[in-house]
Amino acid sequence: GENVEQHPSTLSVQEGDSAVIKCTYSDSASNYFPWYKQELGKRPQLIIDIRSNVGEKKDQRIAVTLNKTAKHFSLHITETQPEDSAVYFCAASSATDSWGKFQFGAGTQVVVTP
């Protein structure tokens, strides 16, 4: 089955700086990679996703890049703001391992200090 590793586990950044979270996956058949943001005590919410047929996707201050050859994908947050503070989870979905079953990373606690 799929295995997803996420780094770092915690990330502290100054407001206005950029934050980068990296994930690696093991199953080369994985073809869908969503990112979720979870604020304390709240539900995980999808913030951006990418499919294996594209290398990069942007949505305002967030972007995701995918390197299929190296089997890793990253979340980039630019011009960070205090409201970006949350736990971020990456996930991978493998079509060969029960379509729609996401394997989540362990999460990255992002703290943005003013």
Place this chain on the structure above:
Amino acid sequence: EAGVVQSPRYKIIEKKQPVAFWCNPISGHNTLYWYRQNLGQGPELLIRYENEEAVDDSQLPKDRFSAERLKGVDSTLKIQPAELGDSAVYLCASSARQGLYGYTFGSGTRLTVV
């Protein structure tokens, strides 16, 4: 749209007692998932339904956990008897088209077994 609705939000029970969680998915979402999220970790899939059929329950501890999705809409997840290690947040999610466009999570039920 109400989103994925879960109840109760919190539950505290003594070990060996039974407990049940309820989930109402987004209208029209045929796929329903139950995930368990331990503190500081990413969600882990327990069971996935396509309509009323459980299509992936390989990670459900069947000796004490059971689930049902009668009529392919609402779902319940039950634990009997509960153990201390079952303390976690139980998340329900639903999706259209087998997770092709990501999930929508409910707010979860935080279970504490004492």
